Amino acid sequence: MAFRPTGETLMNLTQNRTRIIEVLIGILATQLIVFGLAIYMFNEPTRIVEAQGEILNVQLDDAMTLYAQNCSVCHGLAGEGIGATPALDSDALRTMDYNDLEKVIARGRFNTAMPAWSKEDGGPLSDYQISELVALIQSGDWIETQDRVVNLGLAPLIPFTTDPNPALLAEIGNLPDGATLQAAVQLFAANCVACHGADGLGTGIAPAVNDPLVREKTADELNRTVTLGSPGTLMAGWANVLTTEDINALVTLIQRWDEVPAGILPAPNVPIPVTEESLALGGQLFSQNCSRCHGPEGQGTQRAPALNVKSFLTDTSDLAIQQIVTQGVPGTAMPAWGDRMTESDIQAIVGFVRQWEPTAPEVATPTRGGGGGPPWLRNNTTTTQGTGQQSTTGQGQGQGQGQGQGQAAQTTTQPNWWEIIDWRILLLAIGALSIAFTLIFMGVESLKARARPAPTEDKSQE
Structure with a gap:
């Protein structure tokens, strides 16, 4: 006699099966949680380092601007120090205790040129800004700092020494x-x-x-x-x-x-520091203010001499070029730009001109100034002289160089039709024709549909 489970037994079996599934799901979820926590704990040191790196990068970015505005005038473009002012790009400072560095910046150094920078001691910087400068000294990139100083136009005037001639x-x-x-x-x-x-x-x-x-x-x-x-x-x-x-x-x-004869104490040839940003600024300023006289590529024109030529760039220092741009050249068409541009703008132009030196030609080929007005109004006209053999480009009357004189005969070269039509007009016309043909096609199809006879029902099947 076969055993047949009762309803209560089936219910208990179902409940047991459900309980087992719930327990298995709970165990699996617990394992997933434990596994996830293990992964998180394993990655936590890396995450902390990455977060600290991101915070440090933000601090260093702020610190480079603070350095350019407050410190570069004494400590130099890249923390190299100027004169008796000590260098900040130093292994001794990079390994110096954080609290000692912070104290020096905040409170200054007695009986030296180092002032106090903390607001508590009468300076302009907050504690957080001082901590950013400490981070720059210990972990900063001084080459990038130099670029920031130059880009902000805060390159310091570096004292120099020279030997008498x-x-x-x-x-x-x-x-x-x-x-x-x-x-x-x-x-x-x-x-x-x-x-x-x-x-x-x-x-x-x-x-x-x-x-x-x-x-x-x-x-x-x-x-x-x-x-x-x-x-x-x-x-x-x-x-x-x-x-x-x-x-x-x-x-x-x-x-x-x-x-005393001039030149007995010559100025040293100290190149002006440049960056990609300063070169871009110099190129823009040169194009806007200098290219009309000196040519788009510095090749010179009939109004002003060439700058992009080996002799000028070899014989003229950056300081001399800066002085020429700032003060102008009396008695010539070269104006003084010192009252129109900042010193950093002029230095950007000098750096842009100097970058031509490696490829500057030995002899410059001055460019000719183009005619005014838009290109489509400058028609080419050919003038044929009356009895002479010379042909020139221009308008009006010409005088031959042969045996006599004659009235100039003008023949104007008409441009072709495809040179007159602008591409925008052509595109607009094509679009309008496409819409028109589409509407015509849709109209024809609509008329055809109306002209077709309506389908009749087949009554023979009834």
């Missing part, structure tokens, strides 16, 4: 009291040229001392300025550095500088 130095020895002038020129080259510029003509941070107005001052006034400095300016007193004889010699040089 030996031939000219020997020449001034023949002047009255020439030995004093020779010693003064050497002193000026070693101590003063960094601020007061080549030949004492001044720079952006100090005025010219080779100037008639300065020569009008008395020896006592000049001696007092060199000895004690000038309050409220960068001119420091030199009493602790130079002897009284040295200061007197410099005063003599200032008062007699009109006797």
Whole structure:
């Protein structure tokens, strides 16, 4: 006799099966959760590093702008340091304790040129901005920082030293009291040229001392300025550095500088730093302001000389080109652009011109200025001379170079029809014709449909 499960037994079996499935699903879900947590825990260190890297990149991007605006003037384009100011691109600073670096930036350094930058100490920077600068010093890319400084037009004026021209130095020895002038020129080259510029003509941070107005001052006034400095300016007193004889010699040089030959203290050929962005800006400014006279590629025109030529680029330094653009050339059509452009704009143009040097031709081929008006209004006309043999392009009357004179006969070359029709008009016409033919086709099809007889029912099948 076969066993037949009752309804209650079947119900219990179903409940057991359901419970087993639920337990299996729970176990599987638990395993998935454990497995997911394991994967998350395994990837968590990598995620933390990536998140820290993203935060650091944001901080470094902000820090490069802060450096350009506040620090580059003393520490240089790429943290290399200027003069006595220490370099920031240094292994010693990269490994320096974070708190020590932060304290130096925030509070400055006593009895040095390093001021306090924290707002709590009277500076302009917040604690977060100072932490960004610390990150730049410890982890920054100084080449990228240099590009940021240049692109923002904040490249610092780097003080320089120079050696006197030996031939000219020997020449001034023949002047009255020439030995004093020779010693003064050497002193000026070693101590003063960094601020007061080549030949004492001044720079952006100090005025010219080779100037008639300065020569009008008395020896006592000049001696007092060199000895004690000038309050409220960068001119420091030199009493602790130079002897009284040295200061007197410099005063003599200032008062007699009109006797000293020009070029005795030449400016060094320091190239202007460039980036892709500054070259693009320089190209745009050159195209907008310079190409009309100097040609689109600097090849020159009848109005202005060529710039894209080997002789000019080889013999003219970046500083000289910048001075020409800034101050213009008196007595020529070259205007002064210093009152129309910023210094960074002019430097961008100089950098753009300088990038022609590797491919500059030995001899430039000046371009001719084109006629005015749009191209379609400049028709080519051929003029045939009356009795002469010469043909010229132009309009009006011509005079032959043969035996007599004659009236010019003008023949105008008519353009072909496909040169007149603009492609936009042609495209519009094609579109209109396509719509028209489509409507005509649809209309014909509609008429045909109406003309067909209606289908009749076959009654024979009833």
